């Protein structure tokens with residue numbers, strides 16, 4: 070007999086079915102009080118669905134939830150919060166035109182006395198207090214839309230903590246932030262744990278799991294696989310539990326013959342954002358760009374792709390100077406950009422098929438019409454190649470799991486057959502199996518003679534995949550390292566701006 | 570063991586329920602429509618008389634044709650409030666060119682389409698290049714076009730048309746009113762455009778996520794202008810049919826048609842948030858409204874009460890539909 074008090078949460082026999090998808094099949098999940106419990110599994114395994122049930126967003130088809138030993142029914146996130154459960158969602162949902170403080174206190178704004186007028190001052194002070202206690206450096210009065218994605222994520226984290234919940238669910242909180250913020254978050258988690266708060270932590274980064282979790286539960290295809298104590302399990306065993314097979318090689322890097330320069334950037338400058346960016350990329354080369362969040366990496370590639378403008382500098386493609394004023398020009402020059410923020414790239418209400426073909430429609434045109442047979446053929450090939458988990462081509466992309474959405478985005482760009490492929494955090498939120506798959510694909514593209522620029526905040530990925538690494542700090546390139554000379558330490562030094 | 574069996578039983582139950590739910594979701598409005606037809610038929614069997622049925626379809630043809638353009642506009646997250654006034658402007662211009670022995674039939678038709686197309690082009694340009702909210706741009710067009718129609722006709726109806734022009738709205742071909750052929754043709758063309766051409770895909774893309782459309786290399790400005798132009802041309806077709814049907818170019822024609830067209834689209838499942846909508850859905854929406862009008866007439870409900878009932882049923886139907894979607 071386990072004493073009742075050991076578990077804060079017991080979910081038993083939870084099943085949930087969506088039209089055409091069995092997301093969860095009789096899953097058990099128990100969390101001990103005051104522990105950090107990792108929940109892992111491949112993309113589409115059902116992690117977010119299980120957590121949304123726990124947060125009252127979905128009602129399970131069957132199964133019970135016991136919280137602190139008592140059975141509870143959750144009908145809405147409001148119910149969950151009242152019971153002491155709060156959640157950081159995988160998909161950020163900030164209200165862009167409101168301030169940080171307004172976002173945090175949404176739905177529970179402090180009022181002036183009894184009149185329904187919001188006490189702005191108190192709200193701002195409370196937010197400032199909250200941020201100070203968490204050592205997060207964000208102005209409560211800043212507009213949400215002006216924050217970087219990393220800072221938005223920090224606001225979400227602060228918001229979830231501000232409910233003083235006993236159980237906090239974190240669904241991939243680190244997928245949008247860099248090493249610095251991750252270690253900050255871990256410090257926050259440790260403090261919470263000391264106060265007796267329990268945490269459910271979802272991540273595809275196994276390093277993090279081993280660093281922070283006490284126990285880990287694995288789901289696969291909606292089934293419960295097992296729960297293990299973190300001290301008693303190895304990385305390999307965990308991966309095997311997740312994917313049901315062994316994964317031999319994490320970074321399937323193969324040296325490709327490096328050819329002539331395809332893309333050259335000279336003195337690219339956008340005042341206040343980045344300065345004097347100079348680099349070349351050659352055929353067959355993978356150029357990694359490392360740096361902390363806010364170093365200006367995304368802004369540089371967005372300028373190259375014509376998504377935003379720059380003040381000075383030139384771009385050369387195959388030795389010819391080009392003017393790229395919009396993504397249309399970029400695509401004409403055979404550049405593809407897979408953006409870092411999944412949501413800004415996807416057509417959420419449209420089907421998987423339409424999402425995949427949207428950047429390459431011209432290649433399926435027959436007379437005035439789109440050749441449906443050809444489209445299906447191309448899409449099915451991509452779905453197979455990238456192992457996209459979807460009940461069919463016509464599934465609405467909104468209903469895919471986060472990682473599979475990312476793969477849909479990659480598929481879209483592969484179909485434009487780019488010569489220069491820019492990937493901004495290409496494996497964010499992608500499971501180990503699929504990650505290896507995408508890495509293999511990047512390697513293959515390089516071998517086919519494409520030039521690849523890969524931004525990543527994950528150092529093992531940068532080190533494992535790149536032939537050459539640029540490091541940026543506060544809008545400038547502070548270091549350039551060849552594969553053989555690069556290691557975590559020298560990259561981090563450059564990234565922090567320590568040049569000596 | 571016992572427990573397992575019980576569980577799989579409930580799981581089966583869940584499965585069939587899920588399936589039913591997804592079917593209802595897809596065909597919810599079809600059910601609403603048949604429910605309405607059944608009730609009206611029981612109360613007034615005359616409804617099913619073929620002549621009455623053709624009449625219903627003829628009556629909805631004008632709103633439906635306007636609705637096809639409006640559907641595309643709404644899919645891009647836009648709106649078009651100018652349709653009713655553009656109908657009036659097209660009506661008076663066309664009428665003035667359709668007198669007997671004046672021009673060949675093609676001239677009033679082409680000029681009418683041109684007028685509609687230009688209004689749409691202006692709407693689209695203001696929205697896509699001028700970055701005006703669609704609501705404001707088309708509201709401006711709504712007021713301006715009505716004014717122009719009044720100026721052009723001096724506020725009076727323009728009558729006396731050639732035989733062939735009268736045929737467009739009043740004639741029969743093989744026992745079926747001519748406007749129904751136009752309805753079928755415009756529906757088919759619009760549906761094919763939306764589902765099977767690049768233009769159609771881009772319409773959904775722009776409404777699904779404009780930023781993503783830009784990143785994907787779609788010329789959002791161009792396609793937005795095209796959508797509003799297409800809507801203007803559809804409105805012009807409706808305007809020409811109406812003019813012929815009324816035997817008059819009316820500067821006061823088409824008041825409120827824009828809202829009926831929007832209602833048809835939304836009842837038919839087009840989402841005001843963009844990215845979702847179909848032509849068959851819009852026809853269904855128009856059919857629901859047309860059947861309602863006809864049924865209330867047959868049942869001799871007073872014109873005042875008809876309005877109230879219509880309002881309730883439109884909101885109720887969409888509410889039911891939404892409820893099911895959650």
Ligand SMILES: Nc1ncnc2c1ncn2[C@@H]1O[C@H](COP(=O)(O)OP(=O)(O)OP(=O)(O)O)[C@@H](O)[C@H]1O
Nearest residue numbers: 087092112113114115116117118468469470471472
């Ligand atoms: N609202 C929905 N409608 C239909 N299917 C859904 C819905 N939400 C999730 N699914 C499906 O349920 C399955 C589980 O999805 P879930 O989001 O829980 O996965 P996940 O484990 O969180 O994956 P990831 O690591 O990619 O975030 C997936 O196959 C997904 O496509």
Ligand SMILES: [Mg+2]
Nearest residue numbers: 116117159471
């Ligand atoms: Mg998830």
